[in-house]
Each structure stands twice: as structure tokens, then as C-alpha cells.
Amino acid sequence: MTLTTGHRVVVQHFAASPLEAIDGCMTLEEMPAPAEETLLAGDVVVAVRSASVGWVDLLMTSGLYQHSAKPPYCPGLECAGVVAWVGSEAAQRCAVGDAVLIDPFLAGPRSLGAYQASGGFATYAVAPVDAVLPLPATLSFDEACNLLGNYETAFHCLMTRGRLAAGETVLVHGASGATGVAAVQIARLRGATVIATGRSDEKLAQVKAQGAHHVINTSRTDGTRGLRAFRDEVKALTQGRGVDVVYDGVGGDISLESLRCVRFGARYLVVGWAATPFVAAGKGSGPALNPNLLPTNLILMKGLDVLGCPTVIATVNDPALRAPRLAQILHWAAEGLIRPCVSHTFPLTEFKAAMRAKWRGDVVGGCVVHP
Numbered sequence: 001m002t003l004t005t006g007h008r009v010v011v012q013h014f015a016a017s018p019l020e021a022i023d024g025c026m027t028l029e030e031m032p033a034p035a036e037e038t039l040l041a042g043d044v045v046v047a048v049r050s051a052s053v054g055w056v057d058l059l060m061t062s063g064l065y066q067h068s069a070k071p072p073y074c075p076g077l078e079c080a081g082v083v084a085w086v087g088s089e090a091a092q093r094c095a096v097g098d099a100v101l102i103d104p105f106l107a108g109p110r111s112l113g114a115y116q117a118s119g120g121f122a123t124y125a126v127a128p129v130d131a132v133l134p135l136p137a138t139l140s141f142d143e144a145c146n147l148l149g150n151y152e153t154a155f156h157c158l159m160t161r162g163r164l165a166a167g168e169t170v171l172v173h174g175a176s177g178a179t180g181v182a183a184v185q186i187a188r189l190r191g192a193t194v195i196a197t198g199r200s201d202e203k204l205a206q207v208k209a210q211g212a213h214h215v216i217n218t219s220r221t222d223g224t225r226g227l228r229a230f231r232d233e234v235k236a237l238t239q240g241r242g243v244d245v246v247y248d249g250v251g252g253d254i255s256l257e258s259l260r261c262v263r264f265g266a267r268y269l270v271v272g273w274a275a276t277p278f279v280a281a282g283k284g285s286g287p288a289l290n291p292n293l294l295p296t297n298l299i300l301m302k303g304l305d306v307l308g309c310p311t312v313i314a315t316v317n318d319p320a321l322r323a324p325r326l327a328q329i330l331h332w333a334a335e336g337l338i339r340p341c342v343s344h345t346f347p348l349t350e351f352k353a354a355m356r357a358k359w360r361g362d363v364v365g366g367c368v369v370h371p
Ligand SMILES: NC(=O)c1ccc[n+]([C@@H]2O[C@H](COP(=O)([O-])OP(=O)(O)OC[C@H]3O[C@@H](n4cnc5c(N)ncnc54)[C@H](OP(=O)(O)O)[C@@H]3O)[C@@H](O)[C@H]2O)c1
Pocket: 054, 055, 056, 149, 153, 173, 174, 175, 176, 177, 178, 179, 180, 197, 198, 199, 200, 203, 249, 250, 270, 271, 272, 273, 274, 275, 276, 309, 310, 311, 312, 358, 361, 363, 365
């Protein structure tokens, strides 16, 4: 395949917030074809077909995420496409024309090594051959670029940390999100009963179609913004007992209400804080000034296990977690037992509209750009 000039998005410097970054710090530029003399023998060049627009991609542009690539960098944690060039050593393991996805642990902005600046919002992504995985035959490019980060997160939280068992009930907050839909699917596959929450009836209908047994709209009914109490509904759905596990990707007020929805000895999984992204000051300036807080009286009296679930950090600390998790997810995908949901797609030229749609919460599951 001849490599030609293309395009890529570049984050020039950190902004105070993702919206400020979209407006003022990100540009679509011409991308020269990767020059062979700059590539290594173990490198692979992938012509990107689909790149996911994730919440973490947004946070990273303002340094609000705990790990950021150093600007200038090309965003796009996860992408899938077609192999366009292979180095001499990589040629034993893949060939030009292969449909592949790139492992975000090993290449792209969330990776820790030399391939950080090469994200998926580009005509080409460069990755070491170890990071290049065959596209599961069951998945489209759009679905494949929403597989690893989301399902590995849900797996790590629910299975590794949460020890979710068949017959248990799990309350999933942020269930319409990219990791949320993955959590709904994996919990259902595990044989658990899934109660999913969200703020929109339309999105919750889609979450139900993705496998949730019950859905609860947590918006206030009087039209004012904010959360309403929902503990009675959860108690009613669990015969007064409370849930066994909470998967909390939202944080803020919903966490406190959730502590009133659990049985004694429940596991509370701290996954993320989509409702309170401004934990730090932005521009990558450091410490968490506005942390979420949980009351120790409820944690004590209910005998709760409160479990922090940072997937990548846990895996860096214990690399043995990765291989079985990855194998299980690729197996489930190949068997058609899990399938990422993608509600929105945009051409790469409209990356700003794509990022705004994700930030506003228009999306159910994944949002994708097409270079
Ligand atoms: N622990 C880990 O390893 C890990 C890995 C990846 C991501 N995360 C974190 O997990 C969280 C969810 O990630 P994601 O990729 O699923 O995000 P996402 O796709 O943007 O979904 C977040 C969901 O949260 C819900 N939400 C409720 N209140 C919200 C508010 N005030 N503002 C925005 N959203 C709100 C939204 O659902 P409704 O509109 O339906 O209410 C939205 O769909 C993020 O904080 C992310 O940083 C953690």
C-alpha cells in the first residue's frame, strides 16, 4: 500500500477544560506520510478507519486526567484500521491489508512508552507489532475501537475487584457511557441482575436493549437540575435487601445516595467521576483540589468494601492481570457474547463536533471519528 499525505488532529497545549481545548488548542493538520527511514523494523503503520472519542480523550486535553501525553500529541486512545506498512521484523506477524486494532496499553496517548504521541485521530497510526491485534471477525472497525479500554475496565472493576457472582444484583451508574454499556453487558453475561441508572429515558431505553434488567431515571421530576432520591426503587427491586455491588462511574451526589441502596457487606466500586470532572485545576496543573468524599459512618455501619478500580494503574502494578483479561474479552467478542454499542459517528474533519457530542452526553456507548 502506498503511503500518501493525510491528516491528523494535534493537541497543541493543555487547556483549562476540555471545551476550551476543543475551541482553542486543537487543530486538524496535514500529516505527511510516515517516512520509512524514521520507522523501526518492529513497527507497523495502520491506516486508521475508526477511532473512538472517549471521555478520557476529552479529559486528557486539559491535563484533568491522571496521565497525559505531552503536547503536542495526536489524541485518540483507541483505533482500528488496515495495515499499510510493516517493518522487516513485524512482517512475520502481520501483513499489509490485515484488519487490526491497536492495543491502547502499548501505543497511543494512554501508553507509557515511545508511541504516546501517535493517536488514532489521524490518517495513520504507528505502533509496535506487539500492539497490533487482529480485528475480531465479529466486529466492525467502529465497534473494535471501542472494545479494549471499555471492556477491560468493566472486567477489571466487576470481576477482578468486584468479584461479581452469578445471582447477585449490581447497580450500574453511568450505564449509557462507553464503560457503562460494557459493564451492563459483562454483568449480564456473568449471570447478575443489572439495575442501570441514567438521566434520560431515551438513553435508558437503549441501555435496556443492551441488557439491563431494570432502569432508573435519576433526574428530578420537577424539571430542576440534579439528582433525586432513588433508594426506595432499588430496595423495591431487591425485595428490600439492597444491591450486592455498585459500579459507580459517575461520582458526586449519586455516590452518597448509592450508599443507601446497598446490602450489609456490599462491594462499592469507585470507577470514575463523570459528574465531577473538575477535580484538578486544569492545564495539567496538578493536585486534586475538589476530591469526591464518601461518609465513613455509612461505610462502617454497612460493613462496605469500598474498592478503587483504576484499570491501567492496577495493571502497571500487577502486569499478570492483563493476559487473562484480554484473552477473555477477545474470546467473548469472537463468540458474539459482547459487542460495543456505537451511537454516533463523524468524519475526522468534524472531530470538534464529535468531542462536543461526547462532552454533552449525547452518546450511548461509543462515539467514533473516521479519518
Ligand atoms: N476505573 C477505570 O479504570 C476507568 C477507565 C475508563 C474510564 N473511567 C472513568 O469512568 C467514568 C465513565 O467513563 P465513560 O468512558 O463510560 O464515560 P462516558 O462514556 O462519558 O459516560 C459517562 C456517563 O455518565 C453519566 N453521567 C451522569 N451524570 C453525569 C454528569 N453530570 N456529567 C456527565 N455524565 C454524567 C452519563 O449518562 P447519562 O447521561 O445517561 O446520565 C454518561 O453516559 C469517567 O469518569 C472515566 O474517567 C475509569
